[in-house]
Amino acid sequence: MNKKQLWLNLKAYHFDNLVSPNLWEQVKEKFGGTDASTRAFADKIARKSGWANRFSLQAISEYKKFVYLGVVSDFNATPSKVIDKVWHEHLLFSRAYREFCTTVIQYDFDHHPELVPITDQTGTFNAQYLDTIKLYKTEFGVDPPSAVWSVPKFDKKAVPVVGYESQKKRSNVMYMEETPLCAYFDSSEISDQSNAFPEFNDFGGGSFGGAGASESWDFTDSSSGADSSSSVSSSDSGSSCSSGCSSSGGGD
DSSP, X not given: OOHHHHHHHHHHOOSGGGSOGGGHHHHHHHHOSSOHHHHHHHHHXXXXXXXXXXXXXXXXXXXXXXHHHHHHOSBOOOOBHHHHHHHHHHXXXXXXXXXXXXXXXXXXXXXXEOSSOOHHHHHHHHHHHHHHHHHHHHHHXXXXXXXXXXXXXXXXXXXXXXXXXXXXXXXXXXXXXOSOGGGGSXXXXXXXXXXXXXXXXXXXXXXXXXXXXXXXXXXXXXXXXXXXXXXXXXXXXXXXXXXOOOTTSOOO
16 A cells, blocks of 8 residues: 555545444434534544534544554654544544554554653654654645644653654554655645645545644744634643554554
């Protein structure tokens, strides 16, 4: 499976396996239209996190991009605070998540949270977070939306910006191609990032704009850029996580 096929698999995945067969009719009736299962998942996250439903849908869209980056990267990708919340909620559906890893991404995308806030470990997560942002720009051809990506899981005021490197995966033989994903898709208005690559911004029943982040991603800007309904603040702190996975279930 190449990068393009991986992405198309992610785009085609609408969290249907989260819905029990006996609940399908109720879910369709409540959320209606297309992609009812994704909307149901977004509603659950919104209620639990205090987010607006639209922001929750955007977070799910960006979560799929993070999963893509976590699979194709040669290092252990690290999510933002918002994306980590979506990842946690997906993991709670343990059987569905295992099926997602087996059939959709064909990769053991394991979650390795920080056990103890040790400076060296958090510094490594910091480096991985910044490298994940950089890889996002390369693969998708746009800046990540700041509302979802600008707030890390850890306390950025307490973590050194330099002096640490991302932890390399033990094995990354699946995706050796250097061509970025955006090269497989056309963009008629590449100079206008709000319209660039709509292929990457159409999950959960609507486009959210693929870019708009003006941060340099060096932790010097304390503004999260999130809307007020998301309840995400750059002053929030917590344990960092990384994808930390390989085809053999490796990672520290």
